[in-house]
Amino acid sequence: MNPILSIAKRELRASFTSVTAYIVIALFLLIAGGLFWLEIFNAASTELSMRTFFTRAPFFLAFFAPAISMGLLAEEQRSKTLELLMTLPVTDTQVVVGKFLAALTLLAIVLGATLPYPISLASIGDLDWGPIIGGYVGLLFLGAAYLSVGVLVSSLTRDQMVAILVSFFCCFLLNTFGELASHTDGTVAQVLRFISTSGHFENVSRGVIDTRDLLYYLTIVLLSLSGASIVLSRRRW
Amino acid sequence: MSKAETTIEVRDLTKYYGDFQALRGISFDVHRGEIVGFLGPNGAGKSTTMKILTCYMAATTGTAKVMNIDVTTDSIAVRARIGYLPESVPLYDQMVVFDYLDHLAELRGVPSSKREAAVTHAVEVCGLGPVVAKKIDELSKGYRQRVGLAQALVHSPDVLILDEPTSGLDPNQIVDIRELIRSIGKEKTVLLSTHILQEIEVLCDRVILINGGTVVADGNFDELYAAYPAAERNLEKLFRLLTASTGAPKAVAPKAAAPADAGKYLPPESSAAPSTESSES
Structure with missing residues (x-):
């Protein structure tokens, strides 16, 4: 098997043998469920949609993605297994990508666990699946961007606490840049709005999958993972 | 010996950690x-040299x-040709022994058709049979050390680099592991570091003695004792002669030279740090 998959498989299995994965899933479901019910029982709402869920979810992802990614490389450094990993015939990029894929799979599982919401909605009425599918795709890409930032931060420290706090800070900043700059229209504001993840998510959550938005997320993933890979290599050379 | 293939070749290695010079031009050859x-x-620079050889730094x-x-x-x-056991045994505590070895065999490029046989062999030679289905964090210090050794040789590498492979083992286990290393050393190359001088005497064909980042002696026992008659054919005296008296750089001298050496000849104390764990097996 490809070393990337082998590393991803080990990491994923490790998160399910420890409690982390379960806590992350349970917490996310609790909050997502809360959002979902609020919307359903909102007397003012007359249409069948998951708009509230998809507008709030990015903010919660900024919390949850760091919880998933915090240990990826930090724990390897703390337990000294990084020394082993780095002396195996495996490139640093393969290590980083394998870790990232494990985290992304866990996130996909978490998001997949919320699928009963739209399914139950569809059973009581005529649900427009377009925005729902778009929303899920968008959440996955957004989550991938946050996770990659988390991988980068995790490569820089051996302390999981530092990793989660710093990546939380970064993701939160990425999420709120746009709003902070929303009342002005200077170049800086425009740049900030472009860098921010929230603006790119708006379209997606309305069911419009724009390749520019996806490219934006992929760019963040690519930059962060390259960064993490460079951090590992710098340790070596 | 000189006809044998050179498997490790080190020339004028230097290594700085910031301002501190850990290696001051180390050169040696090791043969199959x-x-x-x-x-x-x-x-002295043992681990540093090993880390360079294994491409960790x-x-x-x-x-x-x-x-x-x-x-x-x-x-x-x-890296594909090396098996490496670092000083701090790198284990994933949450994994089962078999899965851990299987995972590492896979990452070390053992084809899937041969992997089970390779893992079974490593389990057997390292005496891991009784714990193969246990989680690593349930293992005693001795077993952990042997799991670490098993991952280093699971892909039958050409060169085995072992940083203190017998630390934390009891005398029986030490004898077993020495036997194992000896049998591997017949066809492969083994470079091992240890503080147990007696181990070097019974196990090694050759000694490379380094101090303060330079090689101070390199040869088989006869050559070394001939060169340093003052050692009176005693490795401990040779060690003291070459490392305690002279030349240790300032940065090393206070913490390593005198106090650490004094304890080193007493095997129980030489593994003082990990011994807190060894009782719960």
């Missing part, structure tokens, strides 16, 4: 079929080749 003991006080200057492949230009190829 040799078990070489890498000896020296704490901080780069030397500041100088070259190192394993199986005639340069560690900087083709590090992946070097």
